Structure formats: structure tokens, C-alpha cells
Amino acid sequence: MVEDIILKEIQRKVYMTFFQDGLWDIFLGIFILGWGLAILTNATYLPGVIFIGLYFAIWGTKKRLTYSRIGYARFSATSRRRITTRFVILGVAVLLVGVMVAVLWGIGTRPQWLANYFPLIFNGILAAIVCFIAYWARVNRFYLYAVLIFLGAVLHMWMGVRWEFGFIGAGGIIVLIGLGILIIFLRKYPKMVEETPNSE
Amino acid sequence: MAYLYVVEVADFLFLLRQTGMTWGNLSAHLSKLETAGYVTIEKEFLGKKPHTIARLTDQGRNAFEEYRGTMKRVLDNLPAK
Numbered sequence: 001m002v003e004d005i006i007l008k009e010i011q012r013k014v015y016m017t018f019f020q021d022g023l024w025d026i027f028l029g030i031f032i033l034g035w036g037l038a039i040l041t042n043a044t045y046l047p048g049v050i051f052i053g054l055y056f057a058i059w060g061t062k063k064r065l066t067y068s069r070i071g072y073a074r075f076s077a078t079s080r081r082r083i084t085t086r087f088v089i090l091g092v093a094v095l096l097v098g099v100m101v102a103v104l105w106g107i108g109t110r111p112q113w114l115a116n117y118f119p120l121i122f123n124g125i126l127a128a129i130v131c132f133i134a135y136w137a138r139v140n141r142f143y144l145y146a147v148l149i150f151l152g153a154v155l156h157m158w159m160g161v162r163w164e165f166g167f168i169g170a171g172g173i174i175v176l177i178g179l180g181i182l183i184i185f186l187r188k189y190p191k192m193v194e195e196t197p198n199s200e
Numbered sequence: 201m202a203y204l205y206v207v208e209v210a211d212f213l214f215l216l217r218q219t220g221m222t223w224g225n226l227s228a229h230l231s232k233l234e235t236a237g238y239v240t241i242e243k244e245f246l247g248k249k250p251h252t253i254a255r256l257t258d259q260g261r262n263a264f265e266e267y268r269g270t271m272k273r274v275l276d277n278l279p280a281k
Contacts, residue, residue, distance in 0.1 A: 007268075011206040014218065071214025073207040192213055 012138065014073055019139050021066045022181030027058050028130065028142075029174030032149060035126075036167030048098060069189040086136050093129050097122070119163050123153035145174050201264050204239065204256040212252035230254055238263055 034050035037043070075083070101122065114121070127146040134142030152166020203218050204210060216226055233239040238260030242253045256264070 007202065007206060010202050014203065014206055017214075017218075068213075070217045071211045073203075073210035073214045075206075076208045189217070192216075 014075075016138070017070055017073075018062075018066075019137060020070075020181070021062070021185045022178040023058050023062055023066070024139075025141070025145075025178030025181060026175055027054050027178075028133075028145060029171045029176075029178055030054055031171070032126075032167055032174060033171030036164040036169075036171060039164040039167065044101075051094065065186075068191050069185070090129065090133065093132075097125050097129070100125075117157075119153040119156050119166075123150050123166070141177065145170070148173055201233065201238065201256065201260065204254060205261065205264050209253055209255045212254065215254060233260065236260075236263075 031047065031050055031054065034047045038046035074080070127150040130142055130146040130149060134140060134146065148170040149167075152161075152163070152170050155161040156163040156166055203215055212226070212230075215221075215230075216223065219226060221229070230239060230241060234241050238257060240255050240257055242255070244251050244253070
């Protein structure tokens, strides 16, 4: 049992290395910021464009920035399948939220209660998705991000703060935290190149 | 070996960061594990930079599991405080 726990700890440590560069935080922060800007400018396509564009940008940055500093490890096929399944579920959930928004804004006769509490429901769903990420990836700071996202709706509903400002505020804070983590990461792990046998 | 056991493949830099070993020390360890047939080492160049990839062989995986079993028995048989 003891060595099983230790192996799980090692696995967790290995898994966590992929979250210690803050790039996923920046991704989430800009995505949330994008929602705020989309509502502000009525550009409904913006979150989708940001999500897809940023997703590939993050992987490219990870290759250049992260792997040259902490190295690269590939998980077993089973673990990779599990991670992919989670990402697919997450992607579908985000897509469903997008479709829900489009449909609800599209139909003119939505129920009154839905119109009244829509920001709360929408931010709640987004916060729940972020909570799932926190739980799956075991990255506790993502719970804080979920609270920040939900707080935007609460401030809007009961304190009259504009809904989009909640997104912009939460997204901005998340991006700043991500940048802070990235700076710490870059300082802690300088770029390393393997030595060749005759380089000593 | 424990680090290689939980992943399919890892590069030299990754193992170096995770284990906290020195360059020479890790290199010597990997060489010994390779000689024993527990690990395969692939060397390649990414651009002009050398890149070493390590992978646990089936023999290495079995040896590690056997080691785990032995350690478990040893720990289970320790007298209670």
C-alpha cells in the first residue's frame, strides 16, 4: 500500500509539472476575458475564436518554453486516453454552454425566470466546468478561479455591476496569476541543453 | 526507475529535473540500467541540440514490480512500534 501511494505521488508530481508553467491559467484567463469583451462588443464569435486560437498557441508555447526547461514525458496509452476523454468531455461542455447562449439569445420568448437569472446560471455553469478542471487536474487554484467567475454574476445580480465587467475582472485576475506563475517558473527553471559527451 | 515506471517515455532533462540528480550521476545511472537491459536509450538531435529519450523495457518493468513486491513484504514485516 505504501509503495502504491508513493507511485501515485510520483505520477501526480509528473502530472503536475504540466501545470506549473501557468500557461493553462493564462489560457483560461484570456478565454474568460474574451467572454467579457464578446458581451461588451456584441461579438458572439469571440470566445470560440479565442478558445481555438489560444489552444494551439498554448501547445506551441509549451513546446518551446516548457519542454526546454523541465523536459518532456509521455504518459502511457491508458493515461493518455483518460486525459483525452476528459478534455473531450470538457470541450463538449464548453460547446454546450456556447450553444445554450446562442439559442437562448436567439429565441425571443424565453421564460422570465431564465431571463432574470441567466447571468447566475451561465456563470454557474462556467464555474462548474472550471471546478471540474480543478478536480480532474488536482490544481487547487482553479477552484479560486471558479469562485472569481461566479462572483462576477453575483456582483451583477445584487450590486448592479455590469455583467461583462465581472468576466473582464475575473479574466484579468486569472491572467495576472498565470503570468506570475509563469515568471516564477521561468526563474526557477532556466533553459537547459543536454551536454554532449565531448562537451566537458 | 520509478519515474520511468509511471510514464511511457521521458527525456533526459525531465528525469534530471524530477530526480534532482546531477548530469553525470543520472547519465551513469541510466547507462547501468541500459546495460542491465532495464532501460532503452535513444539519442537524437533536435536541430543541433542533442536529445536523449529513456524508456523502461518490459524486463525493467518486471524487475521494478518485483522490487516493489519485495519492498512491500519487507515493510509489512516490520514490527509495530
